[in-house]
Every structure is written in C-alpha cells, then in structure tokens.
Amino acid sequence: MKSHGYRIVPVNPNETEVLGEKAYARLEDVPEKIDLVDIFRRSEEASTHVDEAIRIGARAVWMQEGVIDLQAAARAQTAGLQVVVDRCILKEHLHYRR
Numbered sequence: 001m002k003s004h005g006y007r008i009v010p011v012n013p014n015e016t017e018v019l020g021e022k023a024y025a026r027l028e029d030v031p032e033k034i035d036l037v038d039i040f041r042r043s044e045e046a047s048t049h050v051d052e053a054i055r056i057g058a059r060a061v062w063m064q065e066g067v068i069d070l071q072a073a074a075r076a077q078t079a080g081l082q083v084v085v086d087r088c089i090l091k092e093h094l095h096y097r098r
Contacts, residue, residue, distance in 0.1 A: 046072050061084075065087060067085070
C-alpha cells in the first residue's frame with residue numbers, strides 16, 4: 001500500500017521502525033489523526049484494537065483476511081466507524097484500481 005501512495009503508521013509494541021516509518025507502541029501514542037486502523041492480529045486480539053480505534057476517533061477499521069470478530073465489528077459500526085472484516089486491503093485496492 002505504501003508503494004501506492006498511502007501513508008502507513010506502524011503500531012507495534014515490539015518494533016521501533018517498520019517500512020522506514022517510526023513505530024508506536026499503541027494507537028493512542030500516534031501524534032496525528034488516523035483515518036483507518038488495519039488490524040493484522042489474531043481474531044481474538046482484534047477486539048482490543050477495535051476499542052482503541054474507537055477511542056482515538058478513527059474513521060474506519062479493517063480486519064485483514066482471517067481476522068474475524070463480528071462483535072467488535074458491530075461495536076465499531078455502532079460507534080460510527082466504517083468496518084471491513086476478513087478482507088485483504090491490498091487485494092481490494094488492486095481490484096478496484098482496474
């Protein structure tokens with residue numbers, strides 16, 4: 001996605017830099033507005049990150065292929081976020097660029 005012009009702000013407590021970008025331990029640590037939270041975690045961990053996305057006022061949550069938590073998705077929708085579950089953002093981007 002970065003090669004397609006999207007800015008990626010990595011959030012990972014185990015990293016200090018990813019893809020040449022400073023990594024933050026938590027979403028709340030990112031000093032700028034986040035539009036989309038893309039979740040690359042096990043399904044049982046998605047709920048925590050959805051709640052963080054709601055707290056920071058993100059506009060959308062995207063759970064990657066294999067990441068499924070319908071209760072967390074419903075919470076995000078109720079909070080006004082757009083939600084995608086179990087889809088690859090790169091595959092979708094390439095599909096719609098045609």
